[in-house]
Amino acid sequence: MRALGRLLIAGAGAAAARYALREVRTAPVGPALERTNFRGRPVTVAAGPALAAGAAAAGAFGATSAASGAAALVAGVGAGGVGLYDDVVGARPEQKAAKGFAGHLAALREGRVTAGLVKVVGVGVAGLGAAALLAADPRVAAHPRRQRHRAFGRGVDVLLGAGVIAGTANLLNLLDLRPGRAIKSGLLLGAPLAGGPHGGIAAGAAGAAAGLLRDDLAEDVMLGDSGANALGAVLGVALAARTGPLGRAGLLAVLAGLTAASEKVSFTSVIQKTPGLRELDALGRRAD
Numbered sequence: 534m535r536a537l538g539r540l541l542i543a544g545a546g547a548a549a550a551r552y553a554l555r556e557v558r559t560a561p562v563g564p565a566l567e568r569t570n571f572r573g574r575p576v577t578v579a580a581g582p583a584l585a586a587g588a589a590a591a592g593a594f595g596a597t598s599a600a601s602g603a604a605a606l607v608a609g610v611g612a613g614g615v616g617l618y619d620d621v622v623g624a625r626p627e628q629k630a631a632k633g634f635a636g637h638l639a640a641l642r643e644g645r646v647t648a649g650l651v652k653v654v655g656v657g658v659a660g661l662g663a664a665a666l667l668a669a670d671p672r673v674a675a676h677p678r679r680q681r682h683r684a685f686g687r688g689v690d691v692l693l694g695a696g697v698i699a700g701t702a703n704l705l706n707l708l709d710l711r712p713g714r715a716i717k718s719g720l721l722l723g724a725p726l727a728g729g730p731h732g733g734i735a736a737g738a739a740g741a742a743a744g745l746l747r748d749d750l751a752e753d754v755m756l757g758d759s760g761a762n763a764l765g766a767v768l769g770v771a772l773a774a775r776t777g778p779l780g781r782a783g784l785l786a787v788l789a790g791l792t793a794a795s796e797k798v799s800f801t802s803v804i805q806k807t808p809g810l811r812e813l814d815a816l817g818r819r820a821d
Contacts, residue, residue, distance in 0.1 A: 539727050542595040543740025550587030550741040554754070557583050565621065571711070574752050578620050580745050581759030585613025587741030592767040595733025597672060601774055604666040605734050608770045611659025612702045613763030615652045620757040623648035656762055657699045663770050664694030672730055673774050693781035698769035700788030705765030706758055707795050712818050713750040714804075715761045716742045719768060726771045735771035738764055750817045 557563065557579040566578045589609025596602035667673050668691055701722075709715035723739030726732060742764055748754045756764070773781060804810045 535732075539595070539732055539736040542591060542733050542736045543727075543743065545594060546587050546591030546737040546740030546742075547744030549590050550583050550744040553586040554580055554583035554745065554748070568755065568757075570752055570755060572752070576752055576755045578755055578757035578759065580749060580754035581620060581757040581761075581763075582613060582617055584741055584745055584756060584760035585609055585616070585763035587744065588738040588764050588767045589613065591737025591741050592734040592770065593737070595735075595737040597730055597733065598670045600666050600670040601673065601731065601734065601770070604663040604670075604770050604774075605737070605767050607666060608659055608663035608698055608702075608766035609738075609763045611662065612656045612699075612766035613759045615655030615659070616706070616758035616760070616762035618655070619648045619652040620759050623652075623758075652758060652762070653703075656702050656766065657695065659766060660695040660697075660699035660702070660769070661691070663698050663766070664691045664773060667694055667770065667774055670774070690778045690781065693778060693785055694773040696785040697773045697776075697781050697788065698766055700785060700792065701769030701772060702762040702765035704788055704791055705768075706761040707792070708800060709756050709758075709761040710801055711814065712752050712755070713746060713816075714814055715756055715764065716746045716749055717813065717816075719764045720746075722768050723771075726768065726775070729775055731771055731774040734774065735768055738767040738771070746817075750819070752819055 557566070558577060563577070563579060566581075568576055568578055570576045586609075589606050592605035592609060593602035596605055668687065705715050705719055708718050719742045720739055723735045723742070726735035727739065745754065745756075745760075749756065772784060776784065804814050
C-alpha cells in the first residue's frame with residue numbers, strides 16, 4: 534500500500550507541474566521567460582517556476598506531518614523564488630560578468646550585489662527555515678542520535694540540515710547545463726529516497742520532475758535556476774529528514790566537496806569522458 538501511495542503522490546506532482554507549466558507559459562510574464570539554449574534554440578524557462586510549484590506542493594502533500602510539509606514548501610518555494618529572480622534579473626547584460634561563487638563575492642567587494650548572490654543567500658535562508666521546521670517534526674526529532682543532544686547540539690543539527698538542503702539545491706543547479714541532466718539527476722536521487730517514513734516528500738518532487746522531463750529533453754523548455762534549485766531543495770529536505778547529525782555532516786562534506794570541485798572542473802567534461810554517464814546523459818536527448 535505504501536508503494537501505491539507514493540506512486541499516487543508522484544502522479545500528483547507530475548500533474549501539478551504540467552498544469553503550472555501551461556499556466557506560466559500563457560501568463561503575461563511568459564514572453565519575459567524566453568531564452569536561447571546552448572545550441573542557440575529558443576526555449577522558455579517557464580519550466581522553472583512550474584517545477585518549483587509542483588515539487589513543493591506535492592512534496593508537502595506527501596509529508597508525514599505539518600512540520601515536514603511546511604519544510605518542503607519553504608524549501609521549494611523559497612529556492613525556486615530566488616532562482617527565478619536570478620533567471621530574470623541575472624539575464625541582464627550587466628549581471629552576466631560575475632560567474633560562480635567567487636565571481637559573486639568579487640562583485641560584492643566592488644560594491645555590487647549580483648542576482649546570483651541574492652540567489653545564494655536566498656537559498657541558504659530557505660534551507661535554514663526548512664531545517665528549523667524539520668526540527669519540529671516528532672519523527673525527525675526522535676532519531677536516536679538526535680535524542681542525545683539538547684540546546685547547542687540541536688542548533689548545530691539545524692545548521693547541518695540547512696547546509697544539506699541548500700547544498701543539494703546548488704548541486705542540481707550546477708548540473709543543469711544540458712537538457713534533461715538536472716531532472717535525471719533528481720530522479721536518480723529521488724528514487725531511493727522515496728522509501729521510508731519521509732519518502733513522500735521525495736516522491737512528490739521526483740514526480741513533478743518526471744512530468745517535465747519530455748519537454749526538457751525536447752529542448753522546448755529549460756529548468757533554469759528556479760527549477761533546478763527548487764527540485765534540489767525539496768530532495769534535500771527528504772535527505773535531511775532521514776539522517777541524524779553525523780549523516781548530515783557527511784552529506785554536507787560531500788556536497789561542499791562537489792561544489793568546490795565545480796569551480797575547477799567542468800562536470801560536462803567529466804560526464805562526456807565517462808562511459809555509462811555519457812550514455813545516460815544523452816538518453817532521450819535530441820541529436821546535435
